[in-house]
Amino acid sequence: MILVTGGAGFIGSNFVLDWLAQTNEPVINLDKLTYAGNVQNLASLDGDSRHIFIQGDIGDSELVKSLLQQHQPRAILNFAAESHVDRSIHGPEDFIQTNIVGTFHLLEEVRAYWGQLDGEARSTFRFLHVSTDEVYGSLRKDDPAFSETNRYEPNSPYSASKAASDHLVRAYHHTYGLPVLTTNCSNNYGPYHFPEKLIPLMIVNALAGKALPVYGDGMQIRDWLYVKDHCSAIRRVLEAGQLGETYNVGGWNEMPNIDIVHTVCGLLDELRPRPDGKPYAEQITYVTDRPGHDRRYAIDAGKIERELGWKPAETFDSGIRKTVQWYLDNPAWVANVQSGAYRDWVATNYAERTE
Template structure:
C-alpha cells in the first residue's frame, strides 16, 4: 500500500511509520507540521529508505495537502496529526480547536476532492483512517464495565471535546459524501520516543533526575495502557481490513491506577539505573492538586478488533514498562536535549 500519514513525526505517528516501512514494506509519505512534540530523530531508522518520504506541511493548509495527495497518490490516508496533551488543552484550548477540528475539516475536504478524482477501482480501494482516543467517551466509574464502540460520547476536557468533534466530522463525510472512512479509538499509549511531558516518560525522567514525581489527587485514577508498537500493528490492520464506516476500539487490557504505575516506574528506575539520586519512594512522590475535570477511569473493550481482525496486544504492562524505562535510561541525551531546548534549536536551524 501507499499511505500518507499525517502527524508521522509524533509519538504514535512515528511508531506507525517505522512499522509500515520496516515491517510491512509499504510506501509511506509522512506529512507533519513539526510542532513542539514532533521529533524527526524518531524516524532515523527509516529516513534513508526508498519507501519513505517526509514533507513539512500543515493539515490546515489545503493547497499543501492537495499537492501532497496529487504527487504521492496514496491508497489510504492515516490521520494522526493532533494536539494531544490534556493539561495543555486546559491552559490553551485554542490550538486544539484549530488543529483537531478545523485542521481535520480542511484535511477531509482535500482528501474528498482527491478521492473523487480517482479511477473507479482505486476509489473503491481507498480508505481514510481517522485515529482518535478513548477520552471521547468520558469517564467510567469503578463498576461501569468497559468502553465499547457503542458507548455514548461524553468528552470532559477541551482535548477530548476536540477529538470527539473530529470523529463526528469524519463520520459526517462518510455518511454525507460517501468518503470511505474507518475510525479507531485507543487507550493510553506508552513506549520509546514519547515526549517528556507525558505521564510515563515524565515519571521516569524525574526519577532518574531525583525530582519529585507529581501525582494528581490521590493517584487512584485508572487508565488502560497500550504499548505503541501494539497500536501500530492494530492501525495497519484496521486500514487494510477494517469495514468502511466502522469504529474499532484498541486497548491493551492493562488497567492500572496512576499511583501504581508511578511506583512500578520508580522501582524499575532503582533496579535498572545506576546512581539514582533518591531511592525511597515516599521521599520522591508528591501528591498535587487534581486536574480540573479529571476523568476517573478509562478502559477499552477490544473484543471487536480482536475477533473481527485477529489483533491482540502482545505487551503486558510489566514487560512493556520495563522495556520503556530501560529505553529512557539508555537514551538520556534524547530527552535531555529536549529538556534543555538543544533539540528545539537544532530543529529551527539555530544550533
C-alpha cells in the same frame, strides 16, 4: 504508497518506523513539527527513499492537495492532533484549530481527491482516523468498559476537539460515502513518548533527582496500551476493517496512576539504582488535581479481536520494562527534547499545584 499525517509525533513516528520495518510500501509523512513532533524520532530513516518527510499543516489545503495529486496515496492515516489535556486547559485554541478545523480541511481535500479516482484505486482507498478513548468521558469504578456504542461525553477541551473530529469523519462517510475507518485507543506508552505525559515524565524526573508529581490521590484509572501494539492494530484495521466502522483499541491493562508510578520506580531501582541507594519512590509528591480530571477510562477491545483477530502482544509488565529500558538507553534523545520551551511548560503547569 500511504500518506501519514502527524508522523513525527509519538504514535505516528512509531507507526512509520514499524510500517517500514515490515513493508517496502513508501510513506509520505506530513507533520507540522509542533513541540511534540520530533524528526529525531525518524533519524533511523535518514537516506531511506521509502520515507518522504514534508513539514506542513493538515489545515494547509493547497499543500495537502498537491501532495495527494503528486503521490496518489492509496490510504491516508490521520495521526495529526494536539493531544495533551493539560495543554488544552491552558490554551484550547490550538486544539480547536488542529483537531477540528485542520481535520475538516484535510477531509475536504481527501474527498476531492477520492472523488476523481477510478476503478480499483477508488474502491480500495481508505481514510483511517486515529482517535482516543477520552471522547467517551469518565467511568465510575464498577461501570463496564467503553465499547464502540458508548455515547460521547468529552470533559476537556482536548477530548471535545477529538470528539468533534470523530463526528466529522463519520459525517463524511455517511454524507459523501468517503471510505473511512476510525480507531479509539487507550493510553499509549513506549519509545519516543514526549516527557510531559505520565510515564516518561516519571522516568525523566526520577533520573534527574526531581519530584515525581502525582495528581490528586493518584487513583485515576487508565487502560495502558504499548505503542507498538497500537501500531499493529492500526495496520490490521487498515487491512481488513469494515468501512464506516469504529474499533476500540486497548491493552486490557487497567491500573491506577499511582501503581504505574510505583512500577516505574521499582524498575529504576533495579535497572539504574540511585547513587545513595534509596528508593526512587521517596521522590513521589502529591499535587493538586487538574480541573475536570476524568476518574477512569477502560477500553473493551473485544470487537477488534472478534472481527479482525487482533489482540495486544505485550503485557503491561513486558511493555513497561521495555519502555523504561529504552529511556535509559537513549539519554541523548531525552536531552534534546527537553528544550527551553518544554521546561517552561512544565514549570507553568506544576507551579499552579501545591503539594
